[in-house]
Amino acid sequence: MRPNDRSYLDSHEWAKIDGDVVTLGITDFALEQLGELVYLDLPDVGDEVEQGIGFGEVESVKAVSDLNSPIDGVIIEANQALADDLESLQSDPFEAGWLIKVRVSGDDALAHMIDAAAYEEVVASES
Secondary structure (H helix, E strand, C coil): CCCCCCEECCCCEEEEEECCEEEEEECHHHHHHHCCEEEEECCCCCCEECCCCEEEEEEECCCEEEEECCCCEEEEEECHHHHHCHHHHHHCCCCCCCCEEEECCCCCCCCCCECHHHHHHHHHHHC
16 A cells, blocks of 8 residues: 555545645656656756646656646755666656656645545556
């Protein structure tokens, strides 16, 4: 089971909130579906993200996938080191493989997302 301390989108991104900062990443299931990664494009610190809009791309030998933001906010940190170490993303997507950190406003920033149990159902339906 995926970590219970974060929320998920059915497009396979995850979000973990800590105060007014949300850490975003991509799930292990998405990475398994992509296969061997060859490229990661992340935005810069200071860029704005918008809910439902792509903030970057991950490319594998099979496909290119957009990374979708579940929230609105300003990027305060981007894990640019992953671009040179895609193995960290694939081997530890929920910790070392985080993608960006976003400052948000409002307590209900993740209210539209699903919990780990519901995400497990999404994965089961796609497997």
